[in-house]
Amino acid sequence: MAIPLSYNVRNLAVRKTTTVMTALGIALTVAVLLAAFSLVEGLRTTFEGSGHPLNVLLTRKGSDSELSSNFPRSVFNDLKFKQGIAKNANGEPLASLEMVTVIMLSSEEFPEGANVNVRGVTPTGIEIREDCRLTSGRWFTPGRREVTVGSSVAKRYPTAHLGGKLKFGRGEWDVVGVYDSVQAARNSEMMVDLNQAAGDFERSEVLSSALIRATDEVARQALINDLEFDTRLNVKARTEKEYYALQTSSGDLVKYLGTFVAVIMAVGSCFAAMNTMYAAVARRSKEIGTLRVLGFSKVSIMLSFLIESLLLSILGGLLGILLVMPLNGITTGIGNFVTFSEVAFKLRVSPEIMMRGMIFALFMGAFGGLLPAFSAARKQILTALRQI
Amino acid sequence: MKFLSLIVKNCLRNRRRSFLTIASLAISLCLLGVMAALYYALFISNVPPKAQARRIVTRHKVSIVFQMPLYYREKIRQVPGVEEVMVWQWYGGVYKDSRDQRNFFARLGVEADKLFKVYQDYVLPEDQKQAFINDPAGCVVNKVLADRHGFKVGDKILIKGDIFPFDLDVTVRGIYTSTDFDDETLWFNFKYFENALRNSSRLAAGTFTMLAKSEADVPHICREVDAMFANSPTPTKTESEYTFGLSFLSFLGNIKVILMVICGAVTFTVLLIAANTMAMSVRERVKEVGVLKTLGFEKRTILWLILGESAVISMVGGLLGVLIAQGLCILIRQGPMIVQQTKTLSIGPPVFAALVGLSALIGVAAAVVPAWNASRSNIIDALRFTD
Numbered sequence: 069m070a071i072p073l074s075y076n077v078r079n080l081a082v083r084k085t086t087t088v089m090t091a092l093g094i095a096l097t098v099a100v101l102l103a104a105f106s107l108v109e110g111l112r113t114t115f116e117g118s119g120h121p122l123n124v125l126l127t128r129k130g131s132d133s134e135l136s137s138n139f140p141r142s143v144f145n146d147l148k149f150k151q152g153i154a155k156n157a158n159g160e161p162l163a164s165l166e167m168v169t170v171i172m173l174s175s176e177e178f179p180e181g182a183n184v185n186v187r188g189v190t191p192t193g194i195e196i197r198e199d200c201r202l203t204s205g206r207w208f209t210p211g212r213r214e215v216t217v218g219s220s221v222a223k224r225y226p227t228a229h230l231g232g233k234l235k236f237g238r239g240e241w242d243v244v245g246v247y248d249s250v251q252a253a254r255n256s257e258m259m260v261d262l263n264q265a266a267g268d269f270e271r272s273e274v275l276s277s278a279l280i281r282a283t284d285e286v287a288r289q290a291l292i293n294d295l296e297f298d299t300r301l302n303v304k305a306r307t308e309k310e311y312y313a314l315q316t317s318s319g320d321l322v323k324y325l326g327t328f329v330a331v332i333m334a335v336g337s338c339f340a341a342m343n344t345m346y347a348a349v350a351r352r353s354k355e356i357g358t359l360r361v362l363g364f365s366k367v368s369i370m371l372s373f374l375i376e377s378l379l380l381s382i383l384g385g386l387l388g389i390l391l392v393m394p395l396n397g398i399t400t401g402i403g404n405f406v407t408f409s410e411v412a413f414k415l416r417v418s419p420e421i422m423m424r425g426m427i428f429a430l431f432m433g434a435f436g437g438l439l440p441a442f443s444a445a446r447k448q449i450l451t452a453l454r455q456i
Numbered sequence: 457m458k459f460l461s462l463i464v465k466n467c468l469r470n471r472r473r474s475f476l477t478i479a480s481l482a483i484s485l486c487l488l489g490v491m492a493a494l495y496y497a498l499f500i501s502n503v504p505p506k507a508q509a510r511r512i513v514t515r516h517k518v519s520i521v522f523q524m525p526l527y528y529r530e531k532i533r534q535v536p537g538v539e540e541v542m543v544w545q546w547y548g549g550v551y552k553d554s555r556d557q558r559n560f561f562a563r564l565g566v567e568a569d570k571l572f573k574v575y576q577d578y579v580l581p582e583d584q585k586q587a588f589i590n591d592p593a594g595c596v597v598n599k600v601l602a603d604r605h606g607f608k609v610g611d612k613i614l615i616k617g618d619i620f621p622f623d624l625d626v627t628v629r630g631i632y633t634s635t636d637f638d639d640e641t642l643w644f645n646f647k648y649f650e651n652a653l654r655n656s657s658r659l660a661a662g663t664f665t666m667l668a669k670s671e672a673d674v675p676h677i678c679r680e681v682d683a684m685f686a687n688s689p690t691p692t693k694t695e696s697e698y699t700f701g702l703s704f705l706s707f708l709g710n711i712k713v714i715l716m717v718i719c720g721a722v723t724f725t726v727l728l729i730a731a732n733t734m735a736m737s738v739r740e741r742v743k744e745v746g747v748l749k750t751l752g753f754e755k756r757t758i759l760w761l762i763l764g765e766s767a768v769i770s771m772v773g774g775l776l777g778v779l780i781a782q783g784l785c786i787l788i789r790q791g792p793m794i795v796q797q798t799k800t801l802s803i804g805p806p807v808f809a810a811l812v813g814l815s816a817l818i819g820v821a822a823a824v825v826p827a828w829n830a831s832r833s834n835i836i837d838a839l840r841f842t843d
Contacts, residue, residue, distance in 0.1 A: 089732040096725045130550060130618040135521060172518045183519050329718050332487045339480030340729045343473055347736045408521050
């Protein structure tokens with residue numbers, strides 16, 4: 069027969085200080101792990117939610133980022149009438165030649181300046197990104213030195229507000245609008261007229277990349293194969309989604325560091341939990357003897373102590389989750405080695421992450437409670453009863 | 457001091473508890489040690505190795521991904537205090553398979569005849585130096601890197617271009633070691649760039665590395681170079697090579713805050729563990745304290761006995777932790793190079809002192825409340841106490 073759960077709960081409640089201190093130790097360990105996870109999770113949702121499934125991004129073969137890619141205008145002209153590319157209302161192919169570069173803007177967090185992506189596009193480039201909706205102002209006028217900035221850029225960089233002036237390339241640019249997209253990675257960029265930008269950065273013939281829209285999923289795959297195998301073009305074709313997924317690796321260092329720290333802290337917390345449980349076993353020697361006399365088996369005593377340890381760790385896990393909850397939704401930026409610029413994202417404490425934190429806590433409780441539970445079960449009835 | 461043996465005896469009476477406490481303190485403190493060592497190396501010590509202290513790097517102000525015109529070299533050379541200027545250019549490229557992280561290492565085109573003047577810490581035989589300088593398609597590689605990939609002098613290395621429209625096909629002419637730290641770099645002759653990009657606007661400098669005549673010249677050279685190009689279409693950012701390396705770190709996020717938060721969380725955890733143990737241990741001994749008081753021990757002595765016990769336990773934990781941390785530092789040094797500081801990471805005397813001091817402090821702080829209560833307990837109550 070099992071010892072009732074209330075026995076464990078009451079025991080934990082009686083030793084308030086010890087319980088709280090041990091649980092807090094576990095809580096902090098869980099919190100460190102979850103903080104790192106929430107950052108990676110935020111990055112992941114930002115990038116995985118970005119990119120249209122039918123969009124195909126073309127870069128130079130061998131190049132993993134738009135920034136290091138060279139895409140000649142002649143190649144673009146060769147491929148824009150390929151079969152499988154969707155057409156807009158006017159019958160023009162939805163293919164956009166683009167130039168990507170980085171500029172430096174100062175923010176409150178980095179007064180020295182952080183890097184931001186500038187994307188030179190034609191009106192087709194805006195059309196193909198129908199998810200980008202203006203929240204204020206207007207799109208840039210082709211042929212003018214005007215920029216429309218993403219909502220994250222507008223928020224994070226004081227100089228990039230509507231009506232402001234930005235200095236890059238060969239002079240000043242007017243900020244005429246702010247756009248926002250559900251595809252969060254786009255909001256960390258700003259868009260300008262392709263030819264103006266290409267002129268400023270002396271790249272009128274060799275640009276960065278092309279974004280094309282396939283008519284449907286079958287056509288998309290055919291298009292990718294067609295372009296990849298055309299050695300004359302020398303381009304790398306991949307879906308826009310894949311390209312963004314690649315950038316999730318920006319959070320790897322934080323993830324590894326966070327996990328490393330949390331695992332080491334967990335070993336320490338395990339020992340602490342073990343200590344607490346051993347003390348509990350020692351102090352309740354008489355009780356254990358009594359329980360045995362009453363007819364509870366060794367197994368049920370072992371289980372009871374193990375459950376008590378798990379309860380302790382659940383308390384710790386809950387506290388840990390509470391500690392990281394305030395992080396949810398905080399916006400921060402991280403350097404992205406693919407775009408060589410800062411990408412803004414929100415930390416996310418998702419239910420899935422909370423589950424992982426809880427499982428982590430339970431492991432600590434199980435490891436910490438196992439040995440003390442064994443020693444409780446092995447106690448001889450008579451010696452246990454006789455102990456003061 | 458005469459109570460030291462009593463303190464040690466008290467520590468040993470519940471060996472399992474002391475062991476568990478020490479183990480958990482040691483593990484937490486080893487983490488704190490590594491973090492503190494990192495923090496110290498990155499943000500406090502700020503002492504570049506001797507040969508490096510004179511090196512300065514100029515790059516494009518906006519980002520390292522942009523190039524600067526080659527003629528800047530002649531202008532920079534005019535700046536007083538500059539002994540030598542050398543161009544280097546990041547080639548990037550793909551070696552074998554880019555999906556395997558081990559195949560990633562720095563591949564830099566550099567003016568061969570100047571490399572060994574600017575990098576005086578490089579050690580390699582004179583004939584290898586000359587062979588490298590004379591071969592427009594030659595390269596030198598760091599010994600650690602060469603060992604990892606099995607490069608030998610005379611080997612051909614083929615790297616596929618991504619940033620640049622040509623592939624790299626170079627011969628290993630020398631293998632160098634460094635008296636400072638192993639930078640795991642492949643340097644190839646800049647002539648390769650000149651030949652491959654003839655008449656192209658892309659033939660430019662990624663950075664200029666210069667050697668100052670003395671360390672004192674470094675700050676004013678940085679200022680003067682940047683002032684010279686401040687109003688040009690290609691402004692520059694000039695800083696010591698040491699700071700230049702650190703600037704990559706800020707790209708990874710706010711490392712300073714991350715390290716501080718981790719250290720804070722760990723310290724607090726350690727405090728909790730120690731406090732918990734001492735609370736348990738004192739509680740067990742209420743009766744004993746009553747006996748000691750009956751024998752005539754003063755309040756003060758009892759207070760110190762308990763504080764001392766806690767301090768001894770946490771200092772043993774701290775010392776063990778520092779030892780493990782030193783081991784971890786050695787492991788980190790073997791790992792991939794993120795910044796040069798991780799290649800020379802170690803627990804220095806200041807970090808050591810801070811850690812041991814902190815662990816003693818934690819021990820005392822953890823025991824203050826139980827020790828205070830025990831010393832003030834009433835003899836009769838204490839003797840009558842049953843748990």
